[in-house]
Each structure stands twice: as C-alpha cells, then as structure tokens.
Amino acid sequence: MRRAISVFLALMFLCQTALVVGEEVKQIPDECGLNFDGDLANQSVHFQTGLGPRIPGSHASSALRESIKSNLTGWDITESTHHSNGMTLTNLYATWNKGEGSTVMFAAHYDTRHKADQDWNQSRRSEPIDGANDGASGVAVLLELARLIPEMNLSHEVTLFFTDGEDQGDNHSTYVLGAKAWAENLTQQEADNIEAFILVDMVGDSDLTLRKTSPGNVELWNRTEQIIRDIDNVCELNDASYFDFDQFDGIYDDHVPAHEKGIPAIDIIDTRYGEGAEFLGGHWHTHNDTIDKVSAESLQTVGYILEYGLNIGAWQEVREETIDTIDSDSDGIIDSLDECPEQKGDGENGCLLEESSNAITSQDADELTTGILLIICIILVWANLAWLIFADNKGEG
Numbered sequence: 001m002r003r004a005i006s007v008f009l010a011l012m013f014l015c016q017t018a019l020v021v022g023e024e025v026k027q028i029p030d031e032c033g034l035n036f037d038g039d040l041a042n043q044s045v046h047f048q049t050g051l052g053p054r055i056p057g058s059h060a061s062s063a064l065r066e067s068i069k070s071n072l073t074g075w076d077i078t079e080s081t082h083h084s085n086g087m088t089l090t091n092l093y094a095t096w097n098k099g100e101g102s103t104v105m106f107a108a109h110y111d112t113r114h115k116a117d118q119d120w121n122q123s124r125r126s127e128p129i130d131g132a133n134d135g136a137s138g139v140a141v142l143l144e145l146a147r148l149i150p151e152m153n154l155s156h157e158v159t160l161f162f163t164d165g166e167d168q169g170d171n172h173s174t175y176v177l178g179a180k181a182w183a184e185n186l187t188q189q190e191a192d193n194i195e196a197f198i199l200v201d202m203v204g205d206s207d208l209t210l211r212k213t214s215p216g217n218v219e220l221w222n223r224t225e226q227i228i229r230d231i232d233n234v235c236e237l238n239d240a241s242y243f244d245f246d247q248f249d250g251i252y253d254d255h256v257p258a259h260e261k262g263i264p265a266i267d268i269i270d271t272r273y274g275e276g277a278e279f280l281g282g283h284w285h286t287h288n289d290t291i292d293k294v295s296a297e298s299l300q301t302v303g304y305i306l307e308y309g310l311n312i313g314a315w316q317e318v319r320e321e322t323i324d325t326i327d328s329d330s331d332g333i334i335d336s337l338d339e340c341p342e343q344k345g346d347g348e349n350g351c352l353l354e355e356s357s358n359a360i361t362s363q364d365a366d367e368l369t370t371g372i373l374l375i376i377c378i379i380l381v382w383a384n385l386a387w388l389i390f391a392d393n394k395g396e397g
C-alpha cells in the first residue's frame with residue numbers, strides 16, 4: 001500500500017509540473033504598464049458637451065479647437081480650413097516627434113451632428129445633439145493619449161487627427177468631409193509614410209460592445225484582437241467580452257478615405273449605442289446621446305488598446321506583415337461587405353468572419369496543449385486510483 005501511495009503522489013507531482021510548463025508557454029509579459037486614465041478622458045467629455053453642439057463653423061467648434069491646442073503644448077499643431085457642402089470645415093492635426101520617421105495616426109471627429117434625425121420625438125429631429133459619445137468620446141481618448149505620449153520615448157511620429165464635418169451628412173457623399181479633404185490633398189509619399197490610421201468613434205458607451213469593422217486592414221484587426229487578449233490576461237482589468245471577435249460591421253467613417261489611399265486603417269466604433277441596441281440604433285443620432293450614457297471605464301478600455309499598441313509597436317510595419325487570412329482578393333484588406341463569406345442576422349451590416357483553418361493563434365495552441373495535458377493527468381490519476389482499489393481488494397501492497 002505504501003508503494004501505491006508513493007506512485008500516486010509521484011503522478012500528482014508530474015501532473016502539476018506538466019500543467020505549470022503548459023502555462024509558461026503563454027509568454028505573458030511581466031506587467032501591463034498602462035497609464036491611460038478613463039476619469040480624465042471622461043472629464044474631457046464633460047467639458048466638450050458643456051460647450052454645446054460642435055457644429056462646423058460654430059463658436060463651440062472653434063472653442064473646442066482652441067482648447068485642444070492649449071492642451072497640446074509641445075506638439076506641432078497645424079490646421080487646415082476648407083469649404084465643403086456649404087460649410088466651413090477645419091481639420092486639426094497635432095504631431096509628436098515631428099520629422100522622426102514614419103507616422104502612426106490616431107483620428108477622431110470633433111464635430112457633432114446638427115440634427116437628431118433618429119430621435120423618437122419627431123418635433124425635435126431638426127435640433128442638434130450633445131454628441132457625448134458621437135464626437136466627444138473619440139476626442140477625449142485622443143487627448144488623454146496625448147498626455148501620455150510625450151513620456152513614452154517613442155522613436156517615431158504620432159499624429160492626432162481631429163476631423164471636422166464627419167457627421168453632417170445624409171449619404172456617403174456628404175459624410176466624412178474633413179477626412180476626404182485631407183486624403184485628397186495627401187501625396188502618395190505622405191500616404192506611404194503613414195504606418196497605420198486608427199480611428200476611434202463612439203467609444204464611450206457605458207454598455208461598450210465592439211466588433212471588427214469593414215472596410216479595414218486585416219492585419220491591424222488581428223493585432224488589435226491580440227492586444228485585447230493580452231490586456232485581458234496581463235492586466236486583469238476587463239474581461240474581453242465587450243469585443244465580439246467573430247463578427248464585424250460594415251461602416252462608412254473617417255477611416256475610409258485613408259483606407260482608399262492604401263493606408264492600413266481600422267475604425268474602432270461601438271455601432272450599438274446603449275443596452276441591447278441594434279446596429280446604428282439605440283441612442284445613435286438622438287437627444288439621448290448625453291454624458292450619462294458615457295462611462296470612464298469604456299473610455300479607458302479603448303484607451304488601453306491604443307496605448308498598449310504603441311508600447312509594443314503594434315501600429316508599425318503593418319504593410320510588411322500583412323497576411324491574408326480572410327480576404328478573398330488576397331490583398332490583406334477587407335474592401336467591402338461583398339467579401340464577407342457569410343451574411344449574419346443584422347440586416348446587411350452584420351457579417352460573420354470565416355474561421356480559417358490556418359488561423360490558429362499561438363494562444364489557441366497554448367490552450368490546446370494545456371487541455372491535452374490536463375486530460376492525460378486526469379486519466380493517469382483515475383487509473384492509479386482504480387489500481388489502488390483493485391490492489392486493496394486483492395490484499396496486496
């Protein structure tokens with residue numbers, strides 16, 4: 001019997017060792033080292049909504065630009081004004097490390113919609129919205145990131161692009177006017193110098209639900225997915241359930257002109273604003289887009305993604321590393337919803353990502369290894385117990 005117990009203990013020890021080895025394969029970084037402060041970002045949302053609607057050409061619009069500029073001391077600031085669709089629009093650019101290599105670009109629109117055309121109350125549909133989420137949240141994330149970037153010892157340029165005239169349209173030709181004007185004036189050399197274009201829009205929803213969006217760069221989305229999983233594992237701050245990795249939405253936003261210029265671009269956007277909201281339903285373009293629907297936690301969650309990506313260089317060398325996994329025309333870019341392998345329930349706008357047989361991530365492999373080891377251990381332990389009982393009954397040991 002003593003020998004049997006010894007064998008049993010030895011097996012338990014081996015199992016434990018095997019499982020520890022299995023966990024080590026995950027290569028989790030030592031610390032998450034993130035400093036993005038969601039509360040500070042939320043204060044910016046309060047400030048912006050306090051200015052009133054930031055309609056292009058309005059006093060509130062120029063007051064916000066002045067505030068952004070005064071916040072970004074030490075940054076290289078440029079503005080460009082143009083006329084489009086009867087409006088005077090002003091794009092604002094802030095660059096850190098000006099002239100030091102290629103650029104990573106983060107963008108958000110600072111204008112707010114001039115009409116609440118999705119509001120339940122028809123008599124108020126012509127009035128402008130607060131734009132706490134649709135406008136202020138993206139700007140707030142960029143400004144909080146701007147507070148951190150000077151301390152990050154980055155060896156490349158970072159440009160924050162505050163777009164105007166994103167949200168005044170009625171169809172594709174009258175939306176994203178500021179971003180379109182920017183892209184039209186961009187030389188190919190300037191476009192090639194931009195490593196990535198990361199747009200954040202409607203990222204403050206206290207009920208944050210994100211999906212991949214199309215059009216967009218596949219490699220950038222793959223890296224974003226890995227970043228979210230890393231933050232989840234390392235920092236243990238949020239579980240990653242706010243991001244549905246298996247589905248994506250088609251969305252026309254400020255990233256499209258960059259995407260069409262061949263710049264790796266993605267749009268991080270919560271298209272289901274409010275609890276249980278449908279695609280482009282809920283509080284979107286209504287008078288309910290107010291400060292109480294935005295949370296510091298959601299702003300922080302998205303801010304962490306951008307900051308973590310900067311820390312590990314995820315927003316660089318995207319073109320070189322682009323690998324085709326789901327794109328049918330093999331250019332590493334999801335060009336349109338036509339490329340979605342399978343349409344899903346949400347009208348024309350939901351789309352299920354095809355599971356690619358060769359797209360097993362290293363994390364999947366780690367989990368598989370750990371799972372197999374666990375099963376082997378369970379079998380060994382039970383076999384040993386069965387043998388002990390059998391041996392005992394036989395009067396041996």
Ligand SMILES: [Zn+2]
Binds near residue numbers: 113134
């Ligand atoms: Zn909008």
